[in-house]
Amino acid sequence: MLIRRPRPGDSAAIRPSEITSESVYLNRRKLLQAALAAGVAGIGTGWVSEAGAVADLKVQRNPKYSLSDAPNSYEDITTYNNFYEFGLDKGAPAANSSRFKPAPWTVSVQGEAEKTGTFALEDILKGHAIEERVYRLRCVEAWSMVIPWAGVPLADVLKQFKPTSKAKYVAFKTVLRPEEMPGQRSGVLDWPYVEGLRIDEAMHPLSLLAVGLYGKTLPNQNGAPLRLITPWKYGFKGIKSIVEIRFTEKQPPSTWNISAPHEYGFYANVNPKVDHPRWSQARERKIGAGLFGSRVPTLMFNGYEKEVASLYQGMDLKKFY
Ligand SMILES: Nc1nc2c(c(=O)[nH]1)N[C@H]1C(S)=C(S)[C@@H](COP(=O)(O)O)O[C@H]1N2
Numbered sequence: 001m002l003i004r005r006p007r008p009g010d011s012a013a014i015r016p017s018e019i020t021s022e023s024v025y026l027n028r029r030k031l032l033q034a035a036l037a038a039g040v041a042g043i044g045t046g047w048v049s050e051a052g053a054v055a056d057l058k059v060q061r062n063p064k065y066s067l068s069d070a071p072n073s074y075e076d077i078t079t080y081n082n083f084y085e086f087g088l089d090k091g092a093p094a095a096n097s098s099r100f101k102p103a104p105w106t107v108s109v110q111g112e113a114e115k116t117g118t119f120a121l122e123d124i125l126k127g128h129a130i131e132e133r134v135y136r137l138r139c140v141e142a143w144s145m146v147i148p149w150a151g152v153p154l155a156d157v158l159k160q161f162k163p164t165s166k167a168k169y170v171a172f173k174t175v176l177r178p179e180e181m182p183g184q185r186s187g188v189l190d191w192p193y194v195e196g197l198r199i200d201e202a203m204h205p206l207s208l209l210a211v212g213l214y215g216k217t218l219p220n221q222n223g224a225p226l227r228l229i230t231p232w233k234y235g236f237k238g239i240k241s242i243v244e245i246r247f248t249e250k251q252p253p254s255t256w257n258i259s260a261p262h263e264y265g266f267y268a269n270v271n272p273k274v275d276h277p278r279w280s281q282a283r284e285r286k287i288g289a290g291l292f293g294s295r296v297p298t299l300m301f302n303g304y305e306k307e308v309a310s311l312y313q314g315m316d317l318k319k320f321y
Pocket residue numbers: 008009077080081082083084085137138139140174193221222223234235236237238239240241
């Protein structure tokens with residue numbers, strides 16, 4: 001018997017019926033409370049509004065994080081997704097997430113830190129400017145996209161909770177809402193989705209807590225209202241719709257590692273020299289670059305080798321994949 005093991009998204013083509021066109025999408029935005037109140041980096045009561053809608057954000061472009069490639073279109077970024085809570089096909093998250101309610105939103109902060117508890121999203125972000133950073137997202141399935149994220153350096157957010165010296169890792173958890181997330185009513189993965197980083201990875205300046213893209217709040221399919229971005233790692237580390245942050249002494253479990261430990265490790269650093277057991281990681285297909293995309297070489301640490309290589313000095317990256 002052949003058991004088809006799930007993996008972080010399939011390379012199945014999007015059926016036209018699954019595509020939410022940009023105009024349909026934009027019409028759905030309705031009118032938002034215009035007043036993304038001043039102060040607090042543009043966050044107010046209109047932070048995220050009704051399901052399916054996005055609001056403008058006040059963002060400051062950070063030119064330090066740019067790429068020579070043009071960003072993918074808003075359409076590509078919001079209709080070609082992996083978010084198994086809403087289904088397995090690339091078009092499923094856009095098609096099935098309109099009933100998901102990303103507001104109001106709280107995050108529970110727990111574990112090895114001085115300040116723990118449940119906090120409103122606005123309070124966690126208070127006082128932090130929202131930066132726009134263009135990063136390449138490299139999926140473990142060997143495709144990539146260029147995305148202008150809006151977010152706050154993860155380190156800045158984490159430091160306000162004063163992690164103790166026992167905080168060696170940070171664990172993240174996605175919301176569990178089977179009533180709003182049809183994929184969670186299936187057993188394809190252990191729910192809720194969980195991920196984690198070593199504390200030095202979490203505190204690295206590249207790590208971003210994203211709250212938007214293209215200058216607007218995150219659409220549900222991209223992980224509203226906040227998700228993780230670690231651009232030197234495979235996309236599945238970028239856990240979406242985060243409701244819990246926990247500082248831990250031991251390495252936390254991660255969903256894809258639980259699902260298929262020989263295929264997906266805890267580190268998941270982009271590495272063209274360490275192939276997935278079932279396919280090569282040497283090259284990637286650029287989404288949106290022509291009908292079949294263009295295949296280009298994958299760069300070590302997704303192009304961030306200079307910045308992050310020192311985090312893994314002395315580690316055998318074939319073993320710690
Ligand atoms: N909770 C949750 N987070 C998730 C996933 C998921 O299925 N569930 N998929 C991951 C994978 S495999 C990728 S490639 C990225 C895709 O992010 P995007 O859809 O915003 O491009 O989200 C990651 N975060």
